[in-house]
Amino acid sequence: ILNVEQSPQSLHVQEGDSTNFTCSFPSSNFYALHWYRWETAKSPEALFVMTLNGDEKKKGRISATLNTKEGYSYLYIKGSQPEDSATYLCAFNAGGTSYGKLTFGQGTILTVHP
Amino acid sequence: SQTIHQWPATLVQPVGSPLSLECTVEGTSNPNLYWYRQAAGRGLQLLFYSVGIGQISSEVPQNLSASRPQDRQFILSSKKLLLSDSGFYLCAWSEGWRYGYTFGSGTRLTVV
Numbered sequence: 001i002l003n004v005e006q007s008p009q010s011l012h013v014q015e016g017d018s019t020n021f022t023c024s025f026p027s028s029n030f031y032a033l034h035w036y037r038w039e040t041a042k043s044p045e046a047l048f049v050m051t052l053n054g055d056e057k058k059k060g061r062i063s064a065t066l067n068t069k070e071g072y073s074y075l076y077i078k079g080s081q082p083e084d085s086a087t088y089l090c091a092f093n094a095g096g097t098s099y100g101k102l103t104f105g106q107g108t109i110l111t112v113h114p
Numbered sequence: 115s116q117t118i119h120q121w122p123a124t125l126v127q128p129v130g131s132p133l134s135l136e137c138t139v140e141g142t143s144n145p146n147l148y149w150y151r152q153a154a155g156r157g158l159q160l161l162f163y164s165v166g167i168g169q170i171s172s173e174v175p176q177n178l179s180a181s182r183p184q185d186r187q188f189i190l191s192s193k194k195l196l197l198s199d200s201g202f203y204l205c206a207w208s209e210g211w212r213y214g215y216t217f218g219s220g221t222r223l224t225v226v
Binding site: 031032034036042043044045046048049051089091093100101102103104105106107 | 146148150156157158159160163204208210211213214216217218219220
């Protein structure tokens with residue numbers, strides 16, 4: 001059973017604050033680490049797919065880093081805005097015969113207060 | 115462009131009744147297809163995945179089954195629903211392990 005842990009479970013920040021969350025995953029048999037944003041009443045939306053140790057990805061004010069040797073990824077949001085409020089999910093792909101199937105963490109619920 | 119349709123959006127069913135949730139993908143061929151469920155207070159759990167017509171892999175023992183009668187159609191079924199089948203069901207597709215998932219809009223199932 002693959003264990004993907006996210007912390008914190010929830011986070012409240014003020015508009016303009018920068019924040020970050022952590023995703024921990026097994027360091028063996030790594031193929032890819034995904035980040036998704038899931039806004040209320042919408043479908044999860046893919047943010048990043050990271051495949052190489054040391055990968056850094058950026059999309060606007062959101063960025064992510066990856067350390068496959070120690071099994072963690074960080075997601076950073078710079079200058080949080082109320083529209084960033086969502087659940088942020090990470091998901092681990094162990095590859096092999098897994099055909100791209102993902103094991104998801106429980107998510108970090110971010111609330112940005114105006 | 116690729117789109118994914120999932121229906122119905124909400125469903126309230128009595129215990130013991132059958133279930134059929136449908137998911138279709140447009141604009142791509144031979145997608146990998148997935149059914150996930152989010153039970154109350156829990157994360158997304160993979161139920162089934164399919165890499166081709168008629169090819170279904172089940173991840174967890176359960177009261178549900180899946181079928182893929184056409185390349186871009188994925189169906190989740192049950193003959194007799196249990197209370198524990200309640201949850202939010204999401205269909206998703208991907209081109210392969212290097213690519214992110216595209217999710218459907220989800221079905222909120224309440225078994226009463």
